[in-house]
Amino acid sequence: MLGIIRAKGCILYDEDGREYIDGISSWYTCMYGHCNDYILSHVKKQMSELDQVVFSGFTHQPAVELSEALIKILPENQQKLFFSDNGSTATEIGIKMALQYHFNHGHKRNVLLAFEEGFHGDTFGAMSVSGLSVYNGPFEDFFIDVERIPVPNSDNIQALLAHLKTRLQTEDIAGFIYEPLVQGAAAMKMHSASGLEQILGLMQEHQVLTIADEVMTGFGKTGKHFASDYLRIKPDIICLSKALTAGLMPMAITTCTMQVYNAFYSDEIAKGLFHGHTYTANPLACTAAIAGISLLQSDEIQKNIKRIITSHQNFEKEIKKHPKVLATRQCGIIFALDLKTKTERYGSLRDKLFKHFMDNGIFLRPLGNTIYILAPYVISQDEMEKIYSGIRSALNLV
Numbered sequence: 001m002l003g004i005i006r007a008k009g010c011i012l013y014d015e016d017g018r019e020y021i022d023g024i025s026s027w028y029t030c031m032y033g034h035c036n037d038y039i040l041s042h043v044k045k046q047m048s049e050l051d052q053v054v055f056s057g058f059t060h061q062p063a064v065e066l067s068e069a070l071i072k073i074l075p076e077n078q079q080k081l082f083f084s085d086n087g088s089t090a091t092e093i094g095i096k097m098a099l100q101y102h103f104n105h106g107h108k109r110n111v112l113l114a115f116e117e118g119f120h121g122d123t124f125g126a127m128s129v130s131g132l133s134v135y136n137g138p139f140e141d142f143f144i145d146v147e148r149i150p151v152p153n154s155d156n157i158q159a160l161l162a163h164l165k166t167r168l169q170t171e172d173i174a175g176f177i178y179e180p181l182v183q184g185a186a187a188m189k190m191h192s193a194s195g196l197e198q199i200l201g202l203m204q205e206h207q208v209l210t211i212a213d214e215v216m217t218g219f220g221k222t223g224k225h226f227a228s229d230y231l232r233i234k235p236d237i238i239c240l241s242k243a244l245t246a247g248l249m250p251m252a253i254t255t256c257t258m259q260v261y262n263a264f265y266s267d268e269i270a271k272g273l274f275h276g277h278t279y280t281a282n283p284l285a286c287t288a289a290i291a292g293i294s295l296l297q298s299d300e301i302q303k304n305i306k307r308i309i310t311s312h313q314n315f316e317k318e319i320k321k322h323p324k325v326l327a328t329r330q331c332g333i334i335f336a337l338d339l340k341t342k343t344e345r346y347g348s349l350r351d352k353l354f355k356h357f358m359d360n361g362i363f364l365r366p367l368g369n370t371i372y373i374l375a376p377y378v379i380s381q382d383e384m385e386k387i388y389s390g391i392r393s394a395l396n397l398v
């Protein structure tokens with residue numbers, strides 16, 4: 001365990017005075033840099049006005065303002081927001097929405113579809129749909145009913161669509177949950193928008209609600225505000241957290257279409273979606289989120305995103321020829337490379353690489369044989385070059 005005492009911009013400072021470049025944005029959260037002055041100033045002001053209030057029967061200005069700002073940048077079919085407080089509950093609520101949507105319509109649909117190797121969080125519904133079973137062994141007997149499909153690629157897409165066409169004849173599938181374009185916990189595995197789009201099209205034809213888990217991909221990481229912006233077919237439900245609050249406070253939002261919302265809007269109390277957490281829509285978290293969204297839309301951040309993309313593309317061209325590199329991939333500001341070694345998610349190679357990076361003042365978290373970068377948008381080119389050179393020297397350890 002390493003004690004971190006301070007963070008500013010892209011740098012973490014430990015208790016012995018050492019510095020580390022935060023190459024994974026503290027799990028994809030602090031995209032505008034740690035302790036960002038603009039965000040802090042807004043949150044400090046909010047802190048002395050309204051710290052916390054029950055979000056049941058009450059509302060407040062930061063929640064209203066955030067809703068308006070978010071709806072402006074979300075895919076245009078997303079009209080209603082459901083607040084909660086972390087990424088797992090964002091997906092849990094998405095799953096509950098999909099199941100209850102059909103229930104409220106008087107249909108029995110009890111199965112969910114999900115991608116192999118997906119990760120959606122650590123609560124029970126979220127664990128059930130997550131395909132990375134290393135985490136979930138002791139709990140599998142208690143899961144909800146989930147069927148898995150592989151992520152689409154040009155080799156399997158026709159077979160996959162054929163399978164789904166047959167499978168969807170039995171009308172028991174309530175929803176399909178997926179990480180659009182990039183599967184974070186599966187070591188930044190990427191798939192193309194066109195395959196996913198065809199799957200979503202089929203789901204829509206069969207009234208299967210589509211749930212985009214954008215907890216990781218949301219707020220600019222893929223180069224657009226949301227990964228779903230790359231797809232012509234928009235999801236029914238979107239799950240957001242992580243960079244939503246710019247790394248300052250935990251919060252989450254599950255968004256949906258009017259059609260989904262209308263299935264719950266009724267005088268019958270049992271038609272409502274009962275899910276409320278104590279810190280739901282915390283005013284300070286909402287304030288951080290409003291400030292974050294305004295930074296995301298700024299010219300400065302958009303320019304930084306473009307710079308990082310170009311920088312990654314150049315690095316990719318160089319590094320993919322390295323004899324130790326098996327494969328490279330990049331989507332927006334996310335870059336990943338696989339090493340030519342056997343894959344052990346938490347093996348000794350991973351530990352050796354981690355130590356190498358930390359010794360060089362770089363915080364990266366290799367997964368199995370994959371090294372990936374997901375740095376804050378405010379990273380300087382010098383800092384990025386330091387990460388690249390840390391990766392170059394790491395390849396000599398393999």
Ligand SMILES: *Cc1c(COP(=O)(O)O)cnc(C)c1O
Nearest residue numbers: 086087088119120121184215216
């Ligand atoms: C991190 C993550 C979650 C879970 O979010 P927590 O806030 O850690 O509960 C869910 N889905 C995806 C895609 C994630 O990356």
